[in-house]
Amino acid sequence: MKITNAEFIISAVQPHQYPSDALPEIALAGRSNVGKSSLINKLILRKNLARTSSQPGKTQQLNYYRINEALYFVDFPGYGYAKVSKTEREAWGKMIERYLQNREELKLVLLVIDIRHDPSKDDVLMYNWLKHYDIPMCIVCTKADKIPRSQWDKHKKAVRTTLGASSQDALVLFSSETGMGREELWEVLAQSAGI
Numbered sequence: 001m002k003i004t005n006a007e008f009i010i011s012a013v014q015p016h017q018y019p020s021d022a023l024p025e026i027a028l029a030g031r032s033n034v035g036k037s038s039l040i041n042k043l044i045l046r047k048n049l050a051r052t053s054s055q056p057g058k059t060q061q062l063n064y065y066r067i068n069e070a071l072y073f074v075d076f077p078g079y080g081y082a083k084v085s086k087t088e089r090e091a092w093g094k095m096i097e098r099y100l101q102n103r104e105e106l107k108l109v110l111l112v113i114d115i116r117h118d119p120s121k122d123d124v125l126m127y128n129w130l131k132h133y134d135i136p137m138c139i140v141c142t143k144a145d146k147i148p149r150s151q152w153d154k155h156k157k158a159v160r161t162t163l164g165a166s167s168q169d170a171l172v173l174f175s176s177e178t179g180m181g182r183e184e185l186w187e188v189l190a191q192s193a194g195i
């Protein structure tokens with residue numbers, strides 16, 4: 001995929017702020033610091049379009065990036081912040097669930113997991129939501145450069161087991177550091193978005 005244009009569009013707090021041009025949307029979910037911003041930047045080959053610093057207190061914004069006038073990346077707020085209150089957590093859950101339930105433009109969710117660690121309870125919750133609403137997903141195990149190649153399979157298996165994922169669920173090994181998995185992931189994205 002040749003990237004000719006990539007721009008930040010909006011941090012949407014309310015559904016009426018979501019874009020209305022009906023382009024396909026690919027959402028990214030994962031815990032804070034998992035590497036979602038780095039993943040977006042690597043996919044579009046920009047150093048800094050997506051902000052690579054965690055943003056506490058921004059638990060209710062969906063960040064929209066438009067790529068090649070052809071699709072949107074929708075970056076969900078990272079979950080798992082220790083300091084987030086119960087009220088904020090609930091508001092986060094409501095916003096995400098409403099989006100997952102109603103957003104026709106949503107074509108695929110990337111469930112981003114740090115290959116080094118077992119998925120968290122929130123990752124499992126997200127996985128179950130996606131299954132429940134029958135939303136196509138691709139598990140992306142990032143930071144692959146941080147463990148030796150000889151351990152990749154073991155870690156991939158552990159991720160699938162903890163999520164309760166089947167062998168049908170797509171899984172891509174990725175590294176924002178080396179670019180590993182970039183082409184493979186673009187193939188998945190392009191197919192899901194129908195571009």
Ligand code: GDP
Pocket residue numbers: 030031032033034035036037038039051052053054078142143144145146174175176177178
């Ligand atoms: P976000 O909070 O999910 O958006 O996470 P960031 O993209 O800001 O990444 C969190 C930290 O992990 C940063 O210090 C990144 O440089 C680092 N990081 C992200 N992806 C990778 C990766 O694939 N490999 C390595 N080695 N570091 C990564």
